[in-house]
Amino acid sequence: MSSEARLVDTAFTTYQGPRAGRLAAIWSLAHWSALRALGARRGWKAKVIPISLTLLAFAPALVVLGLRAILGSGSVSRSVANAVPYSDYISTIAIVVLVFSVVITPELVCPDRRDRTLSLYFSTAIGRLDYVLGKIAAALMPLLLVTLAPVLLLYVGTVLFSVHPVGYLQANWLDLPRIIVSSLIVATFYGLVGLAISSLTSRRAFAVGGYLAFLAISTVMGGVLSHALNARYFRLLAVAAAPIRAGQGLFPKYSDPGNISPVVWGSTVVEVCVVAVIVLAVRYGRDEG
Amino acid sequence: MSAPAIEFTGVSRWYGDTVSLADVSFTADAGVVGLLGHNGAGKSTTLKLCAGFSTPSTGTVRIYGDNPRRNPDVYRRVGIVPDHSPPWPFLTAREVVELSARLHKVPDYREAAARAIATVELEPAADRRVAGFSHGMRQRVKLAQAIAHEPDLLLLDEPLNGLDPTQREHVIALLIRLGEQGRTVVVSSHVLHEVERMAPRVLVLVNGHLVAEGSTAGIRQLxxxxxxxxxxxxxxxxxxxxxxxxxxxxxxxxxxxxxxxxxxxxxxxxxxxxxxxxxxxxxxxxxxxxxxxxxxxxxxxxxxxxxxxxx
Amino acid sequence: MILPVYRLTLRALLLQRRTIMLAVVVLAPVATSLIYALARPGGSDTVDFYSGIVQKLFVPAVAALVALVFGVSAFGDEREDGTILYLVATPQPRLELVVAKVAAAWTASLVLLVPSLVLSGLLGLGSAASLRLIGWPLVGVVLASLAYCAASSWLSLKTRRPVVIGVIYILLWEGSVATYAASAAKLSISAYGSAFVAHALPQSAPPVAGLVPSALVLAAVVVLAAWGAARSLARTELP
The missing domain is CATH 3.30.70 (Alpha-Beta Plaits)
Incomplete structure (x- = not known):
């Protein structure tokens, strides 16, 4: 008998190794869903839109920092630095964030329903709640990439370009939590609303249409009514602006153009998010594959 | 002499880098023809090209001497049973078959539909919606809509899938009968002994190539x-x-x-x-x-x- | 032989859950008018409000989206479900199939749009409501939605992402670019629909063309799109 030979038993066996647990399952779902929505392991056509939108989101920060690098530390350079305040960054790129969320969120949930893989998920260690949590996390990660990351880059760059970096940090350290919280508000809002609308249909195209119709029609309704009735609170119907205005309200120097308190905008955000969560609960709480 | 029911001349079909069918030529006329091959061998592509649902990358496909993509009138003589694609779920079986007969310009479409439904033994369920049907029943609705206008050429993609043994026997007998009446019946199937029973002639496809054609005995001899x-x-x-x-x-x-x-x-x-x-x-x-x-x-x-x- | 296909498509379009979502969309202008009717201060200009509803909300967003979704679904759903095979494998001329589909999509759109516009007009205009003020915008919506239905049916046979492309056209081109650049409005379906609205209501910008030229352009869009769709139907790869 030769000791160099061996027979490998390839018959089916149950997995006996260590198990990573529920959190790891959710993380894995979130991680792969997010990468897939961004176009990972797909053709170039699927990558073009997310990548170009991300670049557009970073463009103001890159332009400001680039100009400061060229101009040095003169007064012109300081006014360039103030051209895009942290509070206004997201509203400057609002349309990019909007289109990005419209492209990304249907991609996260519609194919699972269309290809009938939902029941397959639920037959594994991933439960209904885990699935929804995973998909919310999957929506947040790319959205933070276009909301939080560019503003953080601008902040770090500004610190590095300032004459006294430590002094700048001491004077402006509070801006950091403001940036993080306002980005989180915007990302959470667009993520939840996008997922809720996408969960209503298995066809990605109609999720995209429905999401845009919801945001565009509510905005026009708000504009027409507040103008015709001369009542500013109808502006609140423009739900697309709510998370951005609420986030801007965190910054002390900000004043709302429609003269509506950031707290009111904030409560609109909470209400819409609650409705979105209810929709998700209804759509994924029931037994349908 | 009239043109053959199906005539493939040097037909290739590729999708991107994938060659689905490579330089296939054959003709088919009266009788049942079995289309054999593993999954991905090119059976469905061949039937799609016959049905005019796809255009060959090179070569020509003629149905009764005509290009079905150019001249839809050819479909008067053609009945099709696709593999997937169940008919409209919100219609009843009778509505599906009557619609098909009507669109095929059958004057008395109600009578034709009733006859086709009887042929596939679906009368008890004829006025129920297709949405509630089992796979086997849907298969029979597809068959009924394909034969309602009494076509000269019948193209069937895996028609025996989902049928129980009795229904299989019934469908096989029906196809043999249609073949004997002088109609051209092209059947693709995985179940070889069933093809052997109904098709005096087979086309064998491997990886998109036509590797043999003729009677089973003839191929064996060769x-x-x-x-x-x-x-x-x-x-x-x-x-x-x-x-x-x-x-x-x-x-x-x-x-x-x-x-x-x-x-x-x-x-x-x-x-x-x-x-x-x-x-x-x-x-x-x-x-x-x-x-x-x-x-x-x-x-x-x-x-x-x-x-x-x-x- | 258009009738059976027309009836089949209309049944398919109106039976979907999507129709309920679209009904919510067409309720938006009605709800806006209702809020206005209930809350309007005395002496406010109802014609100005109604004009805003029709020109900012109804023609460019609501009518366009509803017609787009029905127009795309008419062929798109059958393509995705594979039932299109049962229509294509018949001796029906391809153009007739397209005409039946577009007509069904148009009917479904009008079933939702006409009551919505009439109700919005009655609620928003109040005592100022007249046949002229509601009739001309209705003509514009009816013609524009036919053009949208035909164009989106063609789109659904031409590309795999018809709704996304249609939405980008409606919101970015018609809603954004064409409102700033007058020459861009010449390529906007809603601008020609608005020309009929302008006949009865005050406009912020001059209409893109007169009534007859607008009707001709919309008719040309319908004919070209139907012809293109029939061509695509004979060439496209079916499931």
Whole structure:
């Protein structure tokens, strides 16, 4: 008998190794869903839109920092630095964030329903709640990439370009939590609303249409009514602006153009998010594959 | 002479880098034709091209001498049963079949639909919506809508899928009958013995290539180099096996459970030598039966040969 | 032989859950008008409000989206479900199939749009409501939605992402670019629909063309799109 030979038993066996647990399952779902929505392991056509939108989101920060690098530390350079305040960054790129969320969120949930893989998920260690949590996390990660990351880059760059970096940090350290919280508000809002609308249909195209119709029609309704009735609170119907205005309200120097308190905008955000969560609960709480 | 029902001339079809069909030529006329091949061999592509649902990348497809993509009038003579794609779920079976007959310009479409529904034995469920149907019932609705206008050419992609044994028997009998009436019936299937029963003629596709066509027996004859196996049961099996090994007609001998399996490239020579060998070893022959002479063995052989694996 | 296909498509379009979502969309202008009717201060200009509803909300967003979704679904759903095979494998001329589909999508759109516009007009205009003020915008919506239905049916046979492309056209081109650049409005279906609205209501910008030229352009869009769709139907790869 030769000791160099061996027979490998390839018959089916149950997995006996260590198990990573529920959190790891959710993380894995979130991680792969997010990468897939961004176009990972797909053709170039699927990558073009997310990548170009991300670049557009970073463009103001890159332009400001680039100009400061060229101009040095003169007064012109300081006014360039103030051209895009942290509070206004997201509203400057609002349309990019909007289109990005419209492209990304249907991609996260519609194919699972269309290809009938939902029941397959639920037959594994991933439960209904885990699935929804995973998909919310999957929506947040790319959205933070276009909301939080560019503003953080601008902040770090500004610190590095300032004459006294430590002094700048001491004077402006509070801006950091403001940036993080306002980005989180915007990302959470667009993520939840996008997922809720996408969960209503298995066809990605109609999720995209429905999401845009919801945001565009509510905005026009708000504009027409507040103008015709001369009542500013109808502006609140423009739900697309709510998370951005609420986030801007965190910054002390900000004043709302429609003269509506950031707290009111904030409560609109909470209400819409609650409705979105209810929709998700209804759509994924029931037994349908 | 009128144009054949189907005429493929040098047809290739590729999708991106994937070649689905490579330089296939054949004609089909009256009778049942079986389309054989593994998954991805090109059966569905062939049927799609016949049905005018796809355009060949090169070559020409003619149905009764016409291009079905250019001239929809050809569809008057064609009935189609697709593999997937159940009919509209919100219609009843009768509505589906009547609609099909109407769109095929049958004057008395109600009568035609009732006849087709009766033929596939779907009368009890005819006025129920397709949405609530089992797979087998949907298959029968598809069949009924395809035969309602009494087409001269019937294209069926895996029509026996999802049918229970009784329904299979029924459909096979129906297709044989249609073939005998002089209609052209093209059937693709995985279930070889069923194809063998209904199709006097088969087309064998491997990896998009047409590797054989003709009657099953004819194909078998052509593959002369293919080794044949014969099962022999005899009293003195070991002695007979030893004797047979000395014959030039025998390639290999195997004994299991007292039966001898003889592999030969010269079946006729073996048929002469076997009784002699039995006489010499005083073995009483109880059974002589060819093994693997069915369509399945022929198909497996052709498939392996086309992939360069055959001996 | 258009009738059976027309009836089949209309049934398919109106039976979907999507129709309920679209009904919510067409309720938006009605709800806006209702809020206005209930809350409007005395002496406010109802014609100005109604004009805003029709020109900012109804023609460019609501009518366009509803017609787009029905127009795309008419062929798109059958393509995705594979039932299109049962229509294509018949001796029906391809143009007739397209005409039946577009007509069904148009009917479904009008079933939702006409009551919505009439109700919005009655609620928003109040005592100022007249046949002229509601009738001309209705003509614009009816013609524009036919053009949208035909164009989106063609789109659904031409590309795999018809709704996304249609939405980008409606919101970015018609809603954004064409409102700033007058020459861009010449390539906007809603601008020609608005020309009929302008006949009865005050406009912020001059109409892109007169009534007859607008009707001709919309008719040309319908004919070209139907012809293109029939061509695509004969060439496209079916499931």
């Amino acid at each position: 593959i002369s180099e293919r080794p044949r196996r014969v099962l022999v049961t005899a009293d003195n099996a070991r002695a007979l096996a030893r004797e047979l090994m000395s014959s030039a007609a025998v390639d290999a001998v195997r004994i299991s459970d007292g039966a001898i399996e003889v592999e030969t490239s010269e079946p006729s020579q073996l048929s002469r030598e076997l009784p002699a060998a039995a006489g010499r070893t005083q073995s009483l022959l109880r059974l002589i039966r060819p093994v693997g002479d069915d369509l399945e063995s022929v198909y497996t052989y052709l498939h392996d040969r086309a992939r360069g694996q055959a001996r």
